[in-house]
Amino acid sequence: MGKRGIEVVCLSLALVAVFLLAACGVKEQVVQEARWSDAKDKRVSNLPAGAAKIEHVVIITQENHSFDNYFGTFPGANGIPMKDGTPTPCIPDPDSKRCERPFYNSSAENYGGPHDESGAKVAIDGGKMDGFLQMERAGRNKSCGTDKQPNPDCSPAGEKGAEPDVMGYRDRRTIPNYWRYAEEYVLQDRFFASMAAASVPNNLARVSGWSATCSSSNPMSCRNDLDPYGGYAAVPVPRSDSAWTDITDLLHENDVSWAYYVETGPNGTPPSRNPLPYFTTVKENGQLGNIQDVARFHENAKNGRLPAVSWVMSGPKNSEHPPASIQDGQAFVTRAVNSVMQGRNWENTVIFLTWDEWGGFYDHVPPEKVDENGYGIRVPGLVISPYAKRGYIDSQTLTSDAYLKFIEDRLLDSQRLDPATMSRPDPRPSIRENAPQLGDITQAFDFNQKPRPPLVLPERPSSR
Template sequence: MMKLSQLSRRLLAGASAALVLAPSIASAAPAGLDKIDTVVVIYAENRSFDNLYGAFPGADGIAQASAESKLQLDRDGKPLSELPPVWEGLTAKGVTPVINETQTEHLSNAPFALDDPKGFDLSLGTITRDLWHRFYQEQMQIDGGKNDKFAAWADSGALVMSHFDGSNMPMWKVAQKYVLADHFFQAGFGGSFFNHFQLACACAPVYPDADKSPAKDLIAAVDGDGKTLTLAANSPASALEGMPKFEKDGNLTPDFYAVNTMQPPYQPSANAPAEGGDKAYADPAKPTTLPPQHEATIGDLLSQKGIGWAWYAGAWQDTLDGKNARPVPNFQFHHQPFNYFAAYAPGTPARAEHLKDGGMAGAKFIADIDAGHLPAVSFYKPQGNLNEHNGYTDVASGDEHIADVIAHLEKSPQWGHMLVVVTYDENGGLWDHVAPPKADRWGPGNRIPAIIVSPFARKGTVDHTQYDTTSILRFITERYDLPVLPGLALRDKALAENHEKPMGDLTAALDLSK
């Protein structure tokens, strides 16, 4: 069994985070960066770039994909004769129209439009079924950068190859007005839980001594390459015969990093408090309760410099008050990364100052926008029914909500010196044709949409610069002259070792000479 890294052990032991941070991220910040006084990050859910923006004019979209990148291979590496059916049906349970598994059989081995009037003719307001979007499966789907085994290693069959014409979305129009980044990748392989940590700290959460803990049965069985789940003996040989089966598809790596969904140790959490225990905590005996984390976050670094910041969570207080419900607001507990960190435990001053209630439908966040009361750095997480996640909500509701937030930001007293980044946490298991750059063991994963909104934006352009989620942290680090999070240094080093371009810091999307 591999041991935790020395860095992780030092932080878990309570060593000062500042001791392990690099002194700078670049020799000098770009000129004019101090013109940005307010940074706003809006974090939506589970869409690949090609799924929504694959037809955007001037972007590297589906029309630019090679025939090889569109063709999906079976588990044996040979081309599939057709796409597998969408296992268990295309639309989510209880959603109209009902499109069952049989209706999705015999689709051509190629990307297809869900809103094609001659096909499924679904609107952006349709809730489609969820897809696997997990740490190991995504690496298996990427297949070394060929992106040709999405259907092979999915639980949703053909649905991975689906896309919409997004040209009628309000955010498409925002992208046309400002800047669409078409080479922006999710920082980590897999799902929302892991990629929210990438946004908060560019780090992988840990579960110390997991093999002796309630989570011992959540440790994944992985092949010797460290990126492939071990197949079960009864796994179907072909994707046309059924979903793959694994010996143990767990939430933890063999060396105890948490890479798939674990629950916060503090409320709000999907795990209730222990019987007779502190009501502000989740039951630590539950296998999916992650112990409090101690890595340095971007919030810690901002606080050390006296720079204001906040994480605004839609429906946070309503959920704490027991009012969370489906379909509204459907608060997602694992989308709140700072709620996993000991520095923001219940009762701490830092929690009261920085973990903010965004209000139902973002009402309190919007009120702060309108009043000009946003701190220097704000993160906004829409509530579940407004985040665009497959399986429990649609694209249209979240897209309209985010466009409305942008409209408020454009009228804010703070707008004149603002940078807004709208992006998605990860691809949601959906295919994209662009190979992610090769870096470290954590990612980056597939390409996702990102829109840069600012009075300093190079308006009406598509930015082809290579970015990932950590590019947001790079911008914040440079703007406020912060120490460098270890994960950023790790990624820089890994990219260089793999002869890949470095990640951008978002400034290529801006004209700071104004």
């Protein structure tokens, strides 16, 4: 009997089990918890002793801010002025023919600049990191679209008549909770966007390690593409289904629970932040029901019913994507973190917090070249866990590929999104989790320390 035939028989038996449990008054949630209780005893591969204490992985992703924009002045981090004492850079302005230096921006509003594939190339400028103002000026004559169809090749400041803020930075006064997390847990100051492009390819890569366009449901029909949704960060429906293999397929094959929690609003959640419904694997595996409203995340977190892997994505209003308020975004993240900390799963959970790409904002660290897709410009990364080192700055080269690798090593016996071993091979250009440049994210943990108590913060803190 083939693999899919075996799956059908197993599914039938599982349905009978669910029916019998329901007849006894046991809810389906208990079945999900039982499945995870089996999965959590899997061998922990390629991880340090004590890593089995982590039973739940929560990945929170916000949008469009560089590391220097949020943590450029954080003590001890590689920011502005630079760690080695290099003076604050001055970036050429093609309009004034002068140059501009980073400045403190106290506003909760933010605009940024173009942040697509071409914008990344100009901003990076072969490693000089001096093209940010050039891209902002170039994007001033292009419409930024709407929340439903934002255009990453534009400058929101240009539409609103505001001064460019791409050289601006924030600190404790404007994002106090983010800084508090960095002080109490782990700040990663060499964390890059996985793809040198906009939100869509980075959010695709976060769940699959790749960004592509496919001509059919056959994964071998997929071709590398850093603009898979056709020029806009969100469209009513992507041009084609994502037929390549994503991490949820490996989780499904190994009977490991997962959920993708998205915040919906009046216009729904743009596909750029909710890509999994368009993955062939999710449909074929009957797991569209694993994509849920973020309200369910808060409920599950507080009741100690988190799946093994959770992704948490805000909607446009709370995403921090320009021109959304960064304080609204910080409140969204704080509430999500608080829900985990106030629930029964806190002592065996890690929260990975990052931003999908740089949003056009200045950063001075040139990204490493790992393949034709990236890495992209540096973004903030934080690790929050009872076992996270306190006040630690991790300066290894990292991306969201490290999240996939941690999930694979902790829950999947070190399986990889590797065409040579996957049941659904695809022609991806590289196995990102195996890149020699990628650091070891477990350096953020001290599994010998006593689990640290929760740090519950106000959603709307006063600045200090």
